[in-house]
Amino acid sequence: MERKFIKGCSFICLLLGAVIVMAPGCQKQVTYVIGGYGWKANYLDLDGYVATDGVDKVKTQYNLANADIGTDAKWVSYESGQKSPKPFDCGGCHTTGFAADGSTPEGYAGSGTCKTCHPQIYDSLSESGHQHILNAVSGAAPDYPAFCPGVEGPEKFTFGTTPDQTKIFDLKGIQGQWVEANVGCEACHGPAKDHAQNPASVKPSLDAARAACGKCHISGEKVDGIEQADYIISTNGDLINYRQEWEEWQASPHNIAGGPDCATCHNPHATTIYGGKAKTDGRRVYQNEDCLKCHHVTIGQNMSSLLCIDCHMPKAAKLAVSKGIIGKEGNYAYVGDVRSHQFKINAAAASPNAFYNPDRTAVQLDASGKALGLTVTLVCQPCHSPGGIKPHGLPEATPYTFDELKQKAPLVHASQPKV
Ligand code: HEC
Ligand code: HEC
Ligand code: HEC
Ligand code: HEC
Ligand code: HEC
Ligand code: HEC
Ligand code: HEC
Ligand code: HEC
Known part of the structure; x- marks a missing residue:
């Protein structure tokens, strides 16, 4: 299947992050892109709320082209009945080490640490959908298509000021806390700091990793x-x-x-x-x-x-x-x-x-x-x-x-x- 590949950035760029500045004709500024890899994309606004038609009064979901059934890429309606800003409560599946109650998750090393000893697995994973789930758009990714809710066409945005990514959890719309955006190693393998420090004696369970898909x-x-x-x-x-x-x-x-x-x-x-x-x-x-x-x-x-x-x-x-x-x-x-x-x-x-x-x-x-x-x-x-x-x-x-x-x-x- 030919699907339009929206270039995402690795979770490193979450640290860099950037705000897309309002382009001419663009009705909404967005900070984060959800998905846009396999099927469709949703967006987070400046306050970390998920953009919806109901609140933003424009079409807020971007469907990728699907050659199999002959549909073009286009903006479509998303949550037109939404009356109040929609919180980003999606972290349980779109991030790693999610704590819904906002507490700081413990025991995680982060995929960057796993990379030092498992570089091939890291590189392979970084090309998969699991690493394109929640992305800040960085200035380094100019080939993002028009991430401009409500505006058709291929026009691009200019990339503006970089928000402080360490403050993402201060955004009003963000619910819970996580260790890493996207599905990193420990989303499936569980917190593995102990293993990373002592690989010979502590091993993450492979059976538990197999069962993780069911989360x-x-x-x-x-x-x-x-x-x-x-x-x-x-x-x-x-x-x-x-x-x-x-x-x-x-x-x-x-x-x-x-x-x-x-x-x-x-x-x-x-x-x-x-x-x-x-x-x-x-x-x-x-x-x-x-x-x-x-x-x-x-x-x-x-x-x-x-x-x-x-x-x-x-x-x-x-x-x-x-x-x-x-x-x-x-x-x-x-x-x-x-x-x-x-x-x-x-x-x-x-x-x-x-x-x-x-x-x-x-x-x-x-x-x-x-x-x-x-x-x-x-x-x-x-x-x-x-x-x-x-x-x-x-x-x-x-x-x-x-x-x-x-x-x-x-x-x-x-x-x-x-x-
Ligand atoms: C229970 C887990 C779960 C929750 C909660 C969840 N998602 Fe997802 N999401 C997934 C999975 C898994 C997929 C991949 C599609 C599939 O498996 O059929 C996906 C796919 C997507 C995609 C398409 C990605 C792409 O590249 O095409 C978007 C957009 C998306 N989700 C947005 C959201 C938003 C917005 C929320 C919160 C309002 C949310 N999801 C909550 C698990 C979840
Ligand atoms: C992905 C597409 C596709 C699917 C799904 C599919 N077929 Fe076919 N089928 C074909 C094609 C292509 C042919 C060869 C052209 C033709 O004879 O119709 C064919 C041929 C046939 C033939 C032989 C026709 C002949 O005269 O030689 C039969 C019988 C048949 N399919 C039955 C089925 C049944 C029953 C199913 C579901 C269980 C099915 N097909 C699912 C594409 C498909
Ligand atoms: C054209 C459609 C079609 C394709 C292609 C097809 N199957 Fe099937 N398959 C069926 C249908 C229909 C049944 C159920 C037949 C019945 O209940 O009488 C079935 C039943 C089965 C069964 C259970 C019953 C049995 O006969 O053992 C297995 C296993 C199976 N298929 C495996 C496969 C595998 C492996 C392939 C690829 C090599 C394949 N099928 C390709 C249509 C298809
Ligand atoms: C300091 C190097 C190092 C780091 C860092 C590291 N690993 Fe490992 N890992 C190893 C070695 C060595 C093995 C092979 C151990 C063995 O089989 O004796 C291994 C094995 C594994 C296994 C397979 C266990 C099994 O039962 O076969 C998994 C899963 C794993 N690591 C995941 C991770 C994850 C996830 C991270 C990051 C949190 C990570 N590793 C970080 C060195 C490391
Ligand atoms: C989507 C879930 C998932 C993610 C994400 C994931 N793994 Fe795994 N991993 C698994 C599963 C499931 C197995 C067990 C496969 C098996 O039983 O053969 C496995 C096996 C392994 C193994 C042992 C077998 C092998 O392939 O060498 C290592 C080492 C490993 N993973 C490291 C990592 C590291 C490092 C990362 C991050 C870069 C990572 N995994 C990300 C699910 C995942
Ligand atoms: C690791 C082995 C394995 C693989 C790989 C596998 N299957 Fe199966 N499949 C099984 C087993 C075991 C059953 C259950 C058999 C039974 O019920 O007697 C089964 C059952 C089925 C059935 C139902 C049979 C029925 O009773 O109607 C279908 C259809 C089927 N498989 C299709 C597929 C297709 C298509 C693929 C590849 C995409 C596939 N399988 C890959 C082992 C496998
Ligand atoms: C018997 C083999 C088999 C099993 C078991 C299996 N898958 Fe798949 N899955 C496939 C194949 C084949 C595809 C299609 C790949 C392609 O289009 O090339 C697929 C596609 C997908 C897709 C992409 C959806 C799409 O249509 O593009 C997701 C997500 C997925 N699988 C998740 C899972 C999860 C989660 C499980 C376990 C609950 C699972 N799969 C079990 C064979 C399997
Ligand atoms: C923490 C949540 C989470 C876990 C655990 C998880 N997935 Fe996913 N998966 C997702 C989400 C979200 C997406 C959608 C990514 C996108 O397209 O933006 C996805 C997408 C996929 C896809 C389609 C994208 C691609 O690159 O092929 C497959 C296949 C898939 N997952 C298989 C698995 C399997 C197999 C496991 C278990 C070994 C697993 N997932 C574990 C959340 C998860």
Whole structure:
């Protein structure tokens, strides 16, 4: 996927920081950019509040271009109903060593210290989304596009006075305190000052690091200022809400002894996106072989050039953008911008509705908490529709109805031993 790469700066530049000065036509000054790496960006204003349409009276979210579904980069609405300044209470997942109560977190060494002995891991991580979550914009990053809420177009800002970054926690809108902006080493490995001082005798737990993904790739209610997994996979319209990879995986057949967890498939120190941009080996390139290590299937029905993830990880979740595709029967199938992590396909589902709970607010789970599986509407229809998607250069696929897809689905691996 080609996504526009907004150049971020490492957490070092958080220390440098800078205020973007109001450019002609720009209606708002911002201090920090949230994201802008994978899908979209939000902004913090001079007081550390998250800019919202409701308060700022302009469009305050910047969606990146998405070549897969053909959307351009543009400003869109964010929290238009917001009546009062929105605090930045996002630190639990967008920073390292977060303390919601504002106390000073203890026991952390900081990624800069880890770098002295683990430089390659540090370099690889610095190219990943985990290091582009909360960035002050520094004068050293002039190729930031128009970070100017409400103003379209590629015009740039002039960079102005540098705020004192040690005072970020004095900003009214900032809630809690953290050791480091972005997901640094200790966001997953836990406070590791003791290890850094004494590596031979103190070692961070790798199992705990594997489980750490479940602190952030979730969505639910806050407890003591930190959001918790609720194991409800919420949906909006037909698509899965973003940031539920952990909850989807929990509900998937992979959540079993011997099955793959997040760190089996993902190199936690590398990005899954922007292959061409990664300067180090910092990208986990997906290949069918990754799945075939454990599964022994081939793909029939004239679809041997498809990837396993074309069907088993369709873009059935939405973070920023989506597209409706009208099928052969006039019904819609929606394509979002985040891959589902449920893996299982429920080819026998009687209707597309079988995927959702009766009030269509969440994915239907069985008594043991497992998802019933993706329907052919979510899996096959995005391609098998007039004007359907054609990822990685695939040709156009024949339009089929729901019933036709349902009949054909069991044929995909038909001649295969079930392993
Ligand atoms: C429970 C953890 C959590 C909280 C709380 C949280 N986020 Fe996130 N955020 C994530 C994760 C994880 C992603 C990556 C998307 C995914 O996993 O589907 C993300 C992605 C984003 C992105 C897109 C980044 C990009 O490069 O495209 C933006 C923007 C964002 N969050 C803004 C916010 C704001 C603003 C808040 C607070 C109002 C917030 N988030 C609170 C975990 C969280
Ligand atoms: C002074 C050098 C040094 C510093 C600083 C350092 N490490 Fe290490 N680290 C090591 C060495 C050496 C090992 C290998 C230890 C062994 O296996 O005997 C190691 C191993 C590890 C391991 C693997 C443990 C295992 O069970 O295999 C992790 C995780 C780790 N370090 C994380 C960190 C983090 C996070 C930081 C920063 C907070 C950090 N290290 C800072 C030297 C260092
Ligand atoms: C997104 C979570 C995450 C972040 C951020 C992270 N790690 Fe890890 N790290 C892991 C996981 C999970 C493992 C265990 C992988 C496994 O079990 O094979 C691991 C393994 C390691 C290991 C031992 C295996 C190896 O690859 O050498 C070292 C050393 C290590 N990490 C150091 C670091 C340092 C240093 C940083 C910061 C520059 C860092 N990690 C950032 C999750 C993370
Ligand atoms: C402290 C919170 C936190 C933890 C822990 C965490 N993530 Fe993330 N992760 C995020 C946020 C926030 C983003 C969005 C970053 C962005 O795009 O701006 C993200 C983005 C990602 C992405 C997409 C961006 C990219 O560069 O590929 C992957 C893949 C990912 N995380 C995997 C993992 C895995 C695997 C683990 C556990 C080993 C993990 N994360 C642990 C918060 C976290
Ligand atoms: C580390 C081994 C491993 C890897 C890698 C792996 N899987 Fe699995 N997979 C499993 C296990 C174990 C199960 C559970 C099998 C069972 O329920 O009998 C499973 C179950 C499944 C199922 C559900 C089977 C059913 O009963 O309906 C699907 C579909 C699947 N995997 C697809 C994938 C895809 C696609 C990939 C690559 C993106 C992948 N797997 C990678 C081990 C793996
Ligand atoms: C064209 C879509 C498609 C592609 C591509 C695809 N699958 Fe499947 N897969 C299915 C469907 C549909 C089912 C369910 C069949 C059923 O229930 O009768 C399935 C079932 C499975 C199962 C569970 C049942 C079984 O037959 O063992 C596994 C495991 C699996 N696929 C793995 C993979 C792997 C690995 C790849 C990549 C090499 C892959 N699939 C590519 C559509 C696809
Ligand atoms: C069976 C393998 C597998 C497992 C297990 C897995 N992922 Fe993924 N994940 C992938 C693949 C493949 C992609 C797509 C990479 C690509 O597009 O090249 C992906 C994409 C992502 C993305 C980026 C979203 C997007 O659509 O670009 C995030 C975030 C993510 N995974 C987080 C997680 C987390 C957190 C876990 C654990 C709960 C996890 N993954 C478990 C294989 C896996
Ligand atoms: C990523 C896009 C994509 C997805 C997802 C996909 N297909 Fe296909 N499919 C194709 C393409 C491309 C072809 C080859 C062109 C054609 O014959 O339609 C094809 C061919 C087929 C054919 C053979 C048609 C023929 O006459 O030779 C069948 C049957 C089929 N697909 C069924 C399915 C089913 C069932 C699913 C969901 C489980 C599915 N496809 C998912 C792209 C896709």
